[in-house]
Amino acid sequence: MAAKTADELSKLALNGAKDKDDNPSISGKAKETNGNLSDQDDSEDAEDAAQGAGAPTAAKKKKKRKPKKKKAAPKEQSDPPRVKLSQLFPSGNYPAGEEVEYKNDNAYRTTSEEKRHLDRVKSEWLSDYRQSAEIHRQVRQWAKANIKPGMSLTEIAEGIEDGTRALTGHPGLEEGDNIVGGVGFPTGLNLDHIAAHYSPNAGNKTILQENNVMKVDFGVHLNGYIVDSAFTIAFDPKYDNLLNAVKDATNTGIREAGIDVRVGDIGAAIQETMESYELELDGKTYPIKAIRNLNGHDIVQNSIHGGKSVPIVKSNDQTKMEEGEVFAIETFGSTGRGYVTDDLECSHYALRADHPNVPLRVSSARNLLSVIKKSFGTLPFCRRYLDRLGQEKYLLGLNNLVSSGIVEAYPPLVDIKGSYTAQFEHTILLRPTVKEVISRGDDY
Numbered sequence: 001m002a003a004k005t006a007d008e009l010s011k012l013a014l015n016g017a018k019d020k021d022d023n024p025s026i027s028g029k030a031k032e033t034n035g036n037l038s039d040q041d042d043s044e045d046a047e048d049a050a051q052g053a054g055a056p057t058a059a060k061k062k063k064k065r066k067p068k069k070k071k072a073a074p075k076e077q078s079d080p081p082r083v084k085l086s087q088l089f090p091s092g093n094y095p096a097g098e099e100v101e102y103k104n105d106n107a108y109r110t111t112s113e114e115k116r117h118l119d120r121v122k123s124e125w126l127s128d129y130r131q132s133a134e135i136h137r138q139v140r141q142w143a144k145a146n147i148k149p150g151m152s153l154t155e156i157a158e159g160i161e162d163g164t165r166a167l168t169g170h171p172g173l174e175e176g177d178n179i180v181g182g183v184g185f186p187t188g189l190n191l192d193h194i195a196a197h198y199s200p201n202a203g204n205k206t207i208l209q210e211n212n213v214m215k216v217d218f219g220v221h222l223n224g225y226i227v228d229s230a231f232t233i234a235f236d237p238k239y240d241n242l243l244n245a246v247k248d249a250t251n252t253g254i255r256e257a258g259i260d261v262r263v264g265d266i267g268a269a270i271q272e273t274m275e276s277y278e279l280e281l282d283g284k285t286y287p288i289k290a291i292r293n294l295n296g297h298d299i300v301q302n303s304i305h306g307g308k309s310v311p312i313v314k315s316n317d318q319t320k321m322e323e324g325e326v327f328a329i330e331t332f333g334s335t336g337r338g339y340v341t342d343d344l345e346c347s348h349y350a351l352r353a354d355h356p357n358v359p360l361r362v363s364s365a366r367n368l369l370s371v372i373k374k375s376f377g378t379l380p381f382c383r384r385y386l387d388r389l390g391q392e393k394y395l396l397g398l399n400n401l402v403s404s405g406i407v408e409a410y411p412p413l414v415d416i417k418g419s420y421t422a423q424f425e426h427t428i429l430l431r432p433t434v435k436e437v438i439s440r441g442d443d444y
Contacts, residue, residue: 001184001185001186001188001196001197001217001219001228001304001305001328001348001380073087073090074087074088075088076088077138079142080142080146080159080162080163081138081139081142081163081166081167082163082166082167083166083167084166084167084168084169085131085134085135085138085167085168085169086131086169089131089134092127094127094130094131094133094134095130095133095134096130096436097130097133097429097436097437097438097439097440098436098437098440099434099435099436099437100434100435100436100437101434101435102258102259102433102434102435103258105260106258106259106260109259109432109433109434110433110434112432112433115432115433116432116433118432118433119431119432119433122324122431125225126429126431128222128223128225129225129227129326129427129429129438130438131222132168132184132220132221132222132225132226132227133220133227133229133427133438133439135164135167135168135220135227136164136218136219136220136227136229136439137439137441137443138163138167139160139163139164139167139218139220140160140216140218140229140231140441140443141441141443142159142163143156143159143160143163143216144231144233144443146159147208147214147216147233148208149208149209149210149212149235150207150208151207151208152200152204152205152206152207152208153189153200153204153206153207153208154200154204154384156187156189156208156216157186157187157189157199157200157384158384160187160216160218161183161187161218164182164183164218164220165182165183167220168181168182168220168221168222169181170182172375172385172388173388173389175374175375176374176375178375178376178379179224179302179375179376179377179379180222180223181221181222181223182220182221183218183219183220183221183385184218184219184220184221184226184227184228184304184379184380185218185219185226185228185304185348185350185379185380185381186199186347186348186380186381186382186384186385187199187216187217187218188215188216188217188218188230188348189214189215189216190214190215190217190412190421190423191206191208191212191213191214192212192213192419192420192421193334193336193414193415193416193417193418193419193420193421194215194344194412194413194414194421195215195291195294195332195334195340195413195414195415195421195423196215196217196294196332196340196412196413196423197347197348197410197411197412197413198344198347198412199347199348199382199384200347200384201345201347201382201383201384202383202384202387210235210236211235211236212234212235213232213233213234213239213242213243213420213421213422214232214233214234215230215231215232215421215422215423216230216231216232216233217229217230217423217425218230219304221379223301224301224302224377224379225301225326226299226304226379226427227427227438227439228299228304228328228330228425228427228439229328229425229426229427229439230330230423230424230425231423231424231425231443231444232246232422232423232424234422238280238281239279239420239422241277241278241279241280241288242277242279242288242333242335242420242422243422243424244277245273245274245276245277245279245288245333245422246274246288246331246332246333246422246423246424247424247444248273248274248277249270249271249273249274249290249312249331249333249424250270250329250330250331250424250425250426252269252270252272252273253266253269253270253296253310253312253329253331254329254426254428254437256269256270257310257321257327257329257428257430257435258321258430258435259321259322259323259430259435260320260321260322261320261321262317262318262319262320263308263309263310263311263315263317263319263320263321264311264314264315264316264317264318264319266310266311267310267311267312267313267314267315267317268313268314268315270290270311270312270313270331271290271312271313271314274288274289274290274312274331274333275287275288275289275290277333279335279420281335281420286335287335288333288334288335289333289334289335289336289337289338290312290313290331290332290333290334290338291312291332291333291334291338291339291340291415291421292312292313292338292339293339293340294312294330294332294340294413295309295310295311295312296309296310296311296312296327296328296329296330296331296425297309297310297327297328298310298325298326298327298328299326299327299328299427300326302377302378302379303350303353303378303379304328304350304379304380308321308325308327310327310328310329312330312331312332321430322430323430323432324430324431324432325430326427326428326429326430327427327428327430328425328426328427329425329426329427329428330423330424330425330426331423331424331425332421332422332423333421333422334415334419334420334421334422335419335420335421336415336416336418336419336420336421337415337416337419338415339415340413340414340415341413341414342411342412342413342414343411343412343413343414344411344412344414345411345412346409346410346411346412347382347383347384347412348380348381348382348409348410348411349380349381349382349383349398349402349407349408349409349410350376350378350379350380350381350407350408350410351372351373351376351377351378351406351407351408352378352405352406352407352408353378355405355406355407356404356405356406358404358405358406360400360401360404360406362396362397362400363397364393364394364396364397364400365396365397365398365400365401365404366397367397368386368391368394368397368398368401369397369401369406369407371386371389371391372401372407375389380410383398386398424444426438426439426440426444427439
């Protein structure tokens, strides 16, 4: 999920929910066939006895009931994606991301027995991340093939989210289900000068146009381990240089990232790459600027934004990346000012892990807080998700939770009108032995 602004860092406190819910599902069918077979066998025995009395030499053979054939497990994903991923990988071994060996002072990690042991200790953590990443790849493959001009933003967002829920096996309608797995945060569909945090609310009539540049930012999680990855779609090739600049800048950030690396140095490398590009539109040349008040960020369990940020411009930030951390390396480029501000109707919200314990005098706020805690924990949500749970007339209560400091609002972040912005993002794991770009795919 995009992008904290620099101003938001001081308010940041979503460092993970303390509790992790278990949601086992047990299903079974009452086995009625044994009783049916017994009744049938008794009637057939009686019939044999009657026939045997008149014709003892003509013994009648019993018919053997053929066992029902079990349905073969699916071997490939459906279109649209609806096959739970664990059915496609019954062994539980999910594809690895791009594994990059550490260099220089950290080169020893590749062969260190101690570091290999630490890797093995976190095998379940890695499995959850790899499963979420493969779900992201399969859902976005479908999205890229099917998103077309003329579609509504609501249709696109729901298509992505329905695929995510189906492949994780967590529809998110029962209490606590979405906390166990499913959608990591609301699907961002950000058009043109809107850089981040825009998702359609109920009644949104926006239609994707041929000349739009749309950032698609969505997350997948299992057990609170979130894969955060984003890409940009443009149907007109005249925007290609903008997309290429941002994709190149993101890959630069990924290449520079690693254990003991200072985030300020990563930002400098990203900015240098990004701003080496320019874009010509309608006879005018625009320098492509890194959006200086948007950042990448670390990810902690059950919280999309941890306490660290990764700038995309040069800075004096001496904060170091550390072993075992997870980062979303994301970059944003713009033909505008290269600076975003809050604007438009808010859709993204998240419960603050350190929210104050204050009395709520609005009854709808108290009721809504209970729903948010039980349904999302500290994972981000949007108004469409509340609608989906059957919540009605909740805006007064939601605004009360925001003003009380219990819920954080994340309004859309926009550059100047008439400008165009692009985004690319990957999640990386700084494993003890190797850097794994967990969300890497053949597409980007």
